[in-house]
Amino acid sequence: MKSKKLRIAVVGLGEQMCDNLFVPISISQYTKIVAICDVSQKALDAFEHKFGVFQQYTSYEVMIATENIDVIVISSYPDIHYAVAKHAMQNGIHVFIEKPPTRNLEQLNDLVGIAAAQGIKTGVGMNFSYTDSHEILKNVICNADFGALSFVLIEHISSKPKEPLWNLDSTIESFLLAQLIHPLDYILSIGGKYKTLDVHFSKNDYPLVLQIMIEFENGIIGCLKSGSYYPRFRHQVEMISDQGNTVRIDDLANIEITTGNNAIAPFDLKAKQCVTVYTPSPLKSGYSKAGYETELNIFFEHVLHDTPYEHALTDMIKVYEAMEDIQKGMDYKSSRLKTEVEHSTLL
Ligand SMILES: NC(=O)c1ccc[n+]([C@@H]2O[C@H](COP(=O)([O-])OP(=O)(O)OC[C@H]3O[C@@H](n4cnc5c(N)ncnc54)[C@H](O)[C@@H]3O)[C@@H](O)[C@H]2O)c1
Missing domain, CATH: 3.40.50.720 (NAD(P)-binding Rossmann-like Domain)
Incomplete structure (x- = not known):
């Protein structure tokens, strides 16, 4: 049928x-x-x-x-x-x-x-979360030989937004909704609930440089480096285990696994000289590489x-709550900075 x-x-x-x-x-x-x-x-x-x-x-x-x-x-x-x-x-x-x-x-x-x-x-x-490289990464970090995840670094950098989008109130709000939502969702999917979230950022709304440190309840440390200062889009992921094993993904394509474990190094190479790299075929086309085909199916x-x-929409609540925490952290630090500047002008 x-x-x-x-x-x-x-x-x-x-x-x-x-x-x-x-x-x-x-x-x-x-x-x-x-x-x-x-x-x-x-x-x-x-x-x-x-x-x-x-x-x-x-x-x-x-x-x-x-x-x-x-x-x-x-x-x-x-x-x-x-x-x-x-x-x-x-x-x-x-x-x-x-x-x-x-x-x-x-x-x-x-x-x-x-x-x-x-x-x-x-x-x-x-x-x-549906890219081909993410599928491979999942297999690596779920493998018992890799060890327990202890650190996640994501760089998600682009050249925009330069001004408020979609009738939103500010460029920062637009940046959170247009750009930061992606790596934030990704890191929260991996780390789960967080204990603390600390945000550091440049003075200007554009080009913006932003770094967020997150301490998760399960002990994983997360670091998001993001911003609108880069002339092209760049996406890097690095994950480190408690055994010192590392996996990196470069622009959703090349995957590099580094391990100090001599038993894992192939061809009698010493672990110190050995990095395993997976490179997708240059003929691999975009829809599954970028995750669209997989997420839709x-x-x-x-x-x-x-x-x-x-x-689902309900899974996005934690991401919007974290965006609210980030916005609050930025508002608080900006107002503190403003007060400090005003104070120093008075002196
Ligand atoms: N997942 C990703 O990697 C990714 C990448 C780029 C864009 N996006 C998202 O895709 C969305 C669309 O971005 P875009 O670049 O295609 O924008 P766009 O401006 O090119 O397209 C938006 C379209 O919506 C139409 N529209 C506006 N009001 C409408 C209405 N009431 N009824 C029907 N159509 C209406 C507009 O006429 C326009 O054609 C945004 O939310 C953006 O964040 C996601």
């Missing part, structure tokens, strides 16, 4: 939908595209030119009232994510939302409540077969 295909509508036909999400959605064995929606007719036309003809809508309310939809995939701005997801869920439709799913914790809790009340499946696009399986999906 042919298995059921989910009837999918997509909302927000900008860069992210066109470059990264739509192809994996449309080639998934679990889906059938029924409609596309954007407020901009220009975006609808450009999309059709690129991907072919679909039933078009400029209003998601009209689309939801007209079409028989199982899942809506939304990729727009936080306030639009919130509004579309709320309306879709109230109409019994499952939702997959690009990050950031909402503007703040209040909107997030509202959506979590509606999803629970309506029995709706939700997913948030946190692709870094796991979510579609979750909707169809109730299999687990680790990035």
